[in-house]
Amino acid sequence: MLLTTWLPLVLRRMPLSLPICCIIIGISLAWLHLTMLPRTNPLANLRLTEHMTEVVVIVALMGAGLKLDRPIGWKRWIITWRLLGIGMPLSIAAIAVLGWYILGLKPASALLLGAALAPTDPVLASDVQVGPPQTGQKDEIRFALTSEAGLNDGLSFPFVMAAIALATNPGSNFEWIGRWLAIDVLWRLVAGLAVGWAIGRILGYFTFRLPVSRRIAKTGDGLAALGFTFISYGATELIHGYGFVAVFVTALTLRAVERHSDYHSELHDFGEQIERLLMMLLLVFFGAALAEGTLFLLVDRWVVLVAVLVLAIARPLAGWISLLGCRHPQAEKIIISVFGIRGLGSIYYLAYASGIARFEGIETVWATVFLIILMSIVVHGITVTPVMRWIDRRRGVDPLKPMAASVENGL
Template sequence: MNTYVVTLLIFGAVVLLTAWLPMALRRVPLSLPICCIAIGMALAWSPFTPLPQFNPLENVKWAEHLTEFVVVVALMGAGLKIDRPLGWARWMITWRLLGIAMPISIAAIALLGWSVLGLGAASALLLGAALAPTDPVLAADVQVGPPQTGEEDDIRFALTSEAGLNDGLSFPFVMAAMAIAGSTAGHSDWVLPWLAVDVVWKLAVGAGTGWIVGRALGYLTFKVPERSRIARTGDGLAALGFTCVAYAIAELVHGYGFVAVFVAALALRSVERHSSFHGELHDFGEQIERMLMMVLLVCFGSIVAEGSLLQKVDWRVAVVAVVTLSLVRPLAGWLSLMGCRHSVAEKAIVSVFGIRGLGSIYYLAYASGKVQFEGIETIWATVLVIILASIVLHGIAVTPVMRWIDRRRGVDKMKPAPTPDATD
């Protein structure tokens, strides 16, 4: 059997399923990520396919760079489809989630890692930092709609903007875990360099670079003489170029590229908010993101099928997973939204639907590829179990819950648009 031809057949079939399944699953409590993982498991277990079963700890660099790329593409897409202008009051729900819910989540998960899993300080902090961010890749079902479609209620805006920013804002905590792991026991000489470089410098440079690059790209896209504008091409492929340029420049000047990409997308929108070209950029970016997500989740299914990391799962890992998903994120989100004008149902949905995903794998691969952490297999097993459980639970619940809250507010996104009367 020709392995190359079989691989092309499988890839083509999975891509077609990825294009068709979102439409088929629109009314069903089942998500595309769940299907992709199931496909990956089936292919890895099948004796007739070339998909290997692999352990990410043996392929850390591959895991790091593949997840890195799909996350930055998702961050650009999330930023491009947010219609709401950046502002302190307009984004208050986002600032609350970032400034209150995320630190509480990191501390609580780290405490669970230390007390239940028996991890040291560095490993526990890495676990908390990797699992605290919500995922921009897997949260499509609870994100805002395409640009200028009006599908931007406070729930979807909160979850989209939070996912866009907290992937970058959790990076300082990952760096702190790496600094603790690499320092001499009992020494705190890493604190000042960490505060100066990893917190202040890299966050400021990431945000500043993103804003400058986004405004510059916006000028080239919308403001130069019309015959030279990028928007005149109507080519959504430019979204991929915007993503790579913003990320690479920020990383070259030692800023956080994740922050830069999302901020660049917001800055690009701010230059010209109502151009139809934003729709072209969004549509292409969404297609690329979905294809990359499909590939990675099929590989994730292969990791599950391989099973060596999941053999590390015991009652302690199960307890941490259950507490993290059922208590830590919901309570942290709820505390951060106390005093907001939103209804109890809306606060509950924002608090619960903080899906964990590929960003967590990126952080774990990045850190474990550079520094030795004690109990690293236990950390990987815990993260994989939580991601798998989050994808399944949130994937099943999101469709009925979002339809329920939309109907409650008098909006039914599943209802077909009225057909014009031919006699009019």
């Protein structure tokens, strides 16, 4: 808990990230046997893995939505729509083909690999996201990566459900497609959007529209962010909608009810602290799982090849294609395309699907995803700080100056 507060400050100007440190801590604790930290295979603890990653992702989604000052709109969010509508399907297809052709996975397992790895992660991408509400750090790179991470975690769920349907309906039986389109695509997405919007409006009324003495905002208590998150997620899941979509939409709607209240910062700051703490805990266990070694015994040259192709070609190329025609500097489009960080959301999807259906070669899928997450955390964690500082200098902006000024004023 102490490290979650101190390390981000220490690492702010260094080509290193908190997630990398967490993984090293987890590996060290597991290998040194100084604690009771278990070295366990996540495949042997699917339900625990699923729910732990589920909680940290929805908390991160609420935080990502609260950060965004820009009102939602077609033109204002055009890069986001392109990344979601063009980039994400292309990524899923490309990764699935790599899994099928190189790893020899069956169609269901290959599709699951693509669906799990296509979405960018809202938990581990804080270094390339916009700043807290009303801080002014709203350039296109940070906005695009924040909004994409907020929405694609939910929008990739239909492809996960398609993989589950393929696994449970082998052969040439495609009768599931009609039900998949009606339930897993149409109903669950609409339910997530509708419930998220409705909950956001209701919570917005209680937070900002009641008489001043009775408003939730009057409390100044950021703990309400967790209440908002779980109400939205739970209500949506009860009617079998996509809770990931609902939580992000709730946050956006809450911002739309009252954009300039300082209470948004209180909600965001508390949610970010909880998110960082949960993230650190899970990455310590991620490191312990690496130390246990079961999954990495399955890593061979073909798994390594797929991991490199996914990070170096599949996501960057899909992102680049989706941004063709956008009137933005080439350097910004390259950064948006490259920094599609993979993380805990991918583990959630694998745990969820593995607990419902039996996938052939699922161990290889898990090993591939774990390797890609590890490589993404290391490569992106080392490069993101110098790259973002370089692009900020090109734009004539130093995002560290406001923080330094606030520290001096506080002292």
